[in-house]
Amino acid sequence: KNQVEQSPQSLIILEGKNCTLQCNYTVSPFSNLRWYKQDTGRGPVSLTIMTFSENTKSNGRYTATLDADTKQSSLHITASQLSDSASYICVVSATGGSYIPTFGRGTSLIVHP
């Protein structure tokens, strides 16, 4: 069964600090992995996409990594800002068969001033 597990479930950091969120998946055969940011009461917004051949991809202060061998991804946030407070969701898609992606439960990040 395709599963996506994220850790930690929640995280509190001070403004300006860095943090790293983890995603482990069992989705197979792997197609791509996306990180979404979901502000409270809003729909998720795509941050990055990682395909099988990509190890690292950056989008501003967000850097995603992918290890397809161990089926792990991380999202690193540099110099956090108050506006980074949100839920970060890892979403993994498979090739063939169902094209419906598998969502993780998300990591709730709170950035304190």
Next chain:
Amino acid sequence: EPEVTQTPSHQVTQMGQEVILRCVPISNHLYFYWYRQILGQKVEFLVSFYNNEISEKSEIFDDQFSVERPDGSNFTLKIRSTKLEDSAMYFCASTREGMNSPLHFGNGTRLTVT
């Protein structure tokens, strides 16, 4: 930047009543989806729609649910006889190229069934 819009933002209904949730996807997108998120839980897939028909649906999407694209712009989700457990945020999403492109989500309709 084009957006997916959903109405209403909040819907309160009594158990057993029918509700219709409305969505206007991004105009040049071809694939449409409904997801739901029960408070505190993860986003769950309900149904995908392409070329005027359902392409995939989850176990959640039972006979009480239906979708329509009545006029080429709106995309609706109908729940025929709501249950308490249908209370959730319902998100509409669209993509241009299926799962090779990112899901563009609306801001959701919060459905409260009393």
